[in-house]
Amino acid sequence: xxxxxxxxxxxxxxxxxVLLEVLSLWMFYSYNNYPNAVxxxxxxxxxxxxxxxSNSIAVYxxxxxxxxxxxxxxxxxxxxxxxxxxxxxxxPKVNYKADSIVAARFxxxxxxxxxxxxxxxxxxxxxxxGTADGLAPGMGVISSTGVVGKIKSCSxxxxxxxxxxxxxxxxxxxxRRNNEIGSVKWDGKNPELLEMTDVSRYKSVKQRxxxxxxxxxxxFPADIAIGYVTKVGVxxxxxxxxxxxxxxxxxNTLSYVYVIKNRLEKEVKQLEETPxxxxxxxxxxxxTTKP
Amino acid sequence: xxxxxxxxxxxxxxFYLLLQVFxxxxxxxxxYAFCFSYxxxxxxxPFETSRxxxxxxxxxxxxxxxxxxxxxxxxxxATTLIAYLRPSIITLLTPQRGYDERQVLTLRSMGFGWFISxxxxxxxxxxxxxxMLEASDWGLFFQVxxxxxxxxxxTNTVIIILQFFRKE
Numbered sequence: 001x002x003x004x005x006x007x008x009x010x011x012x013x014x015x016x017x018v019l020l021e022v023l024s025l026w027m028f029y030s031y032n033n034y035p036n037a038v039x040x041x042x043x044x045x046x047x048x049x050x051x052x053x054s055n056s057i058a059v060y061x062x063x064x065x066x067x068x069x070x071x072x073x074x075x076x077x078x079x080x081x082x083x084x085x086x087x088x089x090x091x092p093k094v095n096y097k098a099d100s101i102v103a104a105r106f107x108x109x110x111x112x113x114x115x116x117x118x119x120x121x122x123x124x125x126x127x128x129x130g131t132a133d134g135l136a137p138g139m140g141v142i143s144s145t146g147v148v149g150k151i152k153s154c155s156x157x158x159x160x161x162x163x164x165x166x167x168x169x170x171x172x173x174x175x176r177r178n179n180e181i182g183s184v185k186w187d188g189k190n191p192e193l194l195e196m197t198d199v200s201r202y203k204s205v206k207q208r209x210x211x212x213x214x215x216x217x218x219x220f221p222a223d224i225a226i227g228y229v230t231k232v233g234v235x236x237x238x239x240x241x242x243x244x245x246x247x248x249x250x251x252n253t254l255s256y257v258y259v260i261k262n263r264l265e266k267e268v269k270q271l272e273e274t275p276x277x278x279x280x281x282x283x284x285x286x287x288t289t290k291p
Numbered sequence: 292x293x294x295x296x297x298x299x300x301x302x303x304x305x306f307y308l309l310l311q312v313f314x315x316x317x318x319x320x321x322x323y324a325f326c327f328s329y330x331x332x333x334x335x336x337p338f339e340t341s342r343x344x345x346x347x348x349x350x351x352x353x354x355x356x357x358x359x360x361x362x363x364x365x366x367x368x369a370t371t372l373i374a375y376l377r378p379s380i381i382t383l384l385t386p387q388r389g390y391d392e393r394q395v396l397t398l399r400s401m402g403f404g405w406f407i408s409x410x411x412x413x414x415x416x417x418x419x420x421x422x423m424l425e426a427s428d429w430g431l432f433f434q435v436x437x438x439x440x441x442x443x444x445x446t447n448t449v450i451i452i453l454q455f456f457r458k459e
Contacts (some may be wrong), residue, residue: 013342028364
């Protein structure tokens with residue numbers, strides 16, 4: 001027993017080293033599995049406060065760019081209003097009119113960026129609104145110029161957003177000009193460029209096409225800019241296009257973002273999970289086996 | 292070591308950490324060169340610091356930086372490792388005549404050659420572990436190597452510049 005104690009006391013630096021190393025690696029690898037663990041990141045109250053103070057200087061510095069972005073957005077919105085007003089005079093071809101609740105299902109909440117990275121392999125953004133303002137994990141985040149990311153975890157007054165510049169983030173997208181669907185992902189290299197995949201090479205894609213969010217998701221409203229095509233090629237397997245986009249959002253001067261709250265998200269999810277909607281698949285199976 | 296000697300060491304330690312978190316964190320060159328000058332907080336502790344103290348301080352420093360980088364544990368792992376390896380590297384780099392009793396761990400006292408090889412070896416280990424953990428993908432190996440090499444140059448330059456502001 002005495003020998004054991006002697007050994008421990010002699011090797012105590014090594015033992016402590018191994019313990020701490022195991023602890024930090026455990027923290028690192030388990031971190032992604034516990035999205036609500038808020039202590040060891042920037043949603044931690046003290047860390048957030050400190051960063052907010054140091055960031056308030058940067059916000060002033062960026063005001064000129066923010067103003068410019070907002071002015072551009074204002075112009076776009078004004079154009080859209082005019083367009084809609086004009087459209088109302090013309091009868092739609094199909095007798096379809098969106099229910100007012102469905103049409104107004106997306107509600108934007110303005111939040112300020114307190115911390116962001118663009119040059120790591122997995123980038124996150126911290127914003128100054130949390131569960132107290134009705135935010136929840138899974139909500140989409142956009143800026144005045146384009147898509148930013150998706151909320152990963154929330155504390156009471158802070159939230160962390162997975163940026164589009166995250167190696168595991170894929171989103172459904174379409175080409176605005178011809179409504180071709182594909183998916184957009186970051187390759188982890190250049191923070192200015194994204195990749196679009198799953199677009200058949202027989203479909204037309206041109207340089208400077210605008211890529212926007214598709215209609216098939218309930219995180220983002222449709223038609224929010226993701227990026228602009230800078231390079232079009234063909235993948236090695238010769239079936240898909242290899243498309244490179246320039247990110248629509250200017251992450252370097254990002255100061256204010258809109259969190260998109262979908263009022264109908266719960267309803268949609270519930271609808272998709274009810275067993276009635278899965279019956280077509282099960283009823284199909286016996287039919288195919290008979291002949 | 293008396294209290295009078297310890298206080299400046301503690302202040303330097305805190306200074307390096309705050310500098311990292313509030314200032315140097317924003318400095319990135321060409322998306323490849325990062326500055327992790329906070330490793331100096333651990334690497335430039337006095338020679339007398341025991342291995343146990345080094346390991347504990349390394350972990351604290353790493354974890355503190357992790358909180359602000361959102362990397363939960365990656366910096367802590369890398370810094371604990373170099374803190375543990377530090378005494379071995381110092382022994383490895385022993386000059387032919389051995390270390391002088393009066394020598395302290397500063398650029399002026401140790402000389403440029405010793406100082407740069409000491410920092411170089413340990414920052415190489417630190418940066419490689421850190422970036423590899425973050426990338427978690429061998430496919431990005433060359434990307435990582437580029438980042439490591441660029442960052443070593445940046446980190447060491449900053450640490451050496453800071454050495455010139457030291458009062459002897």
